[in-house]
Amino acid sequence: MSTTSMSRGKIIFYEDRNFQGRSYECSSDCSDMSSYLSRCHSCRVESGCWMLYNRNNYMGNQYFMRRGEYPDYMQHFGMSDCIKSCRMIAMHRGNYKMRIYERENFGGQMHEMMDDCDNIMDHYRMSKCQSCNVMEGHWLMYEQPHFRGRMMYMRPGEYSNFSMGMGMGAMGGMSGMRFMSMRRIMDSWY
Numbered sequence: 001m002s003t004t005s006m007s008r009g010k011i012i013f014y015e016d017r018n019f020q021g022r023s024y025e026c027s028s029d030c031s032d033m034s035s036y037l038s039r040c041h042s043c044r045v046e047s048g049c050w051m052l053y054n055r056n057n058y059m060g061n062q063y064f065m066r067r068g069e070y071p072d073y074m075q076h077f078g079m080s081d082c083i084k085s086c087r088m089i090a091m092h093r094g095n096y097k098m099r100i101y102e103r104e105n106f107g108g109q110m111h112e113m114m115d116d117c118d119n120i121m122d123h124y125r126m127s128k129c130q131s132c133n134v135m136e137g138h139w140l141m142y143e144q145p146h147f148r149g150r151m152m153y154m155r156p157g158e159y160s161n162f163s164m165g166m167g168m169g170a171m172g173g174m175s176g177m178r179f180m181s182m183r184r185i186m187d188s189w190y
Contacts, residue, residue: 009048009088011065013040017072029087032056040083042071049089049189051153056084062151064140066189089138089153089185096137096184098154100129105160107131116183119145128178133158141179152179 009028015021015037024036033040034056043052045067054060063073063083095114102108111124120126122145129141134156143149152162162179 009050010046011048011050011086011088012044012046013037013083013086014042014044015039017041019044019069019071026086027088029058029085031058031085033084033086041073043073043083044069047190048091049185051087051089052083053085053087054083058085058087060084062153064151064153064185087153089155091187091190092137092185093187094136096139097135098137098139098182099133099135100124100126100179100182101131101133102126102128104130106133106158113182116181118147118181120180120182121145128180129182130162130178131160138185140183140185142181142183143179145180147181147183149180153185 011026013024013026013033013036015023016039019042022037024033024040030036043065045065047067049067050065051058052063052065054063065073098113099110100113100120101110108130109124109126111120111126117123120129132141132154134154136156139154140147141152141154143151
């Protein structure tokens with residue numbers, strides 16, 4: 001496994017749409033942006049890949065951003081809240097490997113994945129994924145088939161329950177969250 005810490009990541013947040021208002025430049029994780037900006041409605045990702053969160057301390061809904069301009073990402077992604085924290089995703093060069101389980105606590109059917117899967121029902125005959133073990137690489141998991149709906153960033157580790165460990169428990173209504181599609185975060189996205 002090879003994960004490279006990418007200190008060259010850079011994202012610039014703006015208080016208003018279309019890159020207007022005060023700005024805050026970030027090149028590492030930030031658990032609380034409220035001391036820099038009162039609100040955040042647009043951003044530019046100059047390098048790296050980032051997860052944005054609508055609550056402090058990397059909690060709440062998650063939004064994946066890669067290099068590009070987002071003049072009104074609230075409308076683009078259907079967000080209803082402002083961004084409160086962000087985390088830079090380290091670049092991974094190497095293999096991708098994850099075991100997905102149908103039920104919480106690594107129960108039910110298990111399948112090992114090394115590639116993207118746009119629909120676990122079609123590919124594995126699983127009705128849902130409620131726990132996983134990410135062995136290599138960084139992944140995005142989506143609650144709906146074809147990489148749609150709310151997402152969750154997964155880095156190497158064991159996830160016996162998706163409402164634990166990633167700040168999901170504080171979201172309310174996210175307990176027992178299940179995922180239907182998974183995508184690798186590729187180094188070409190940086």
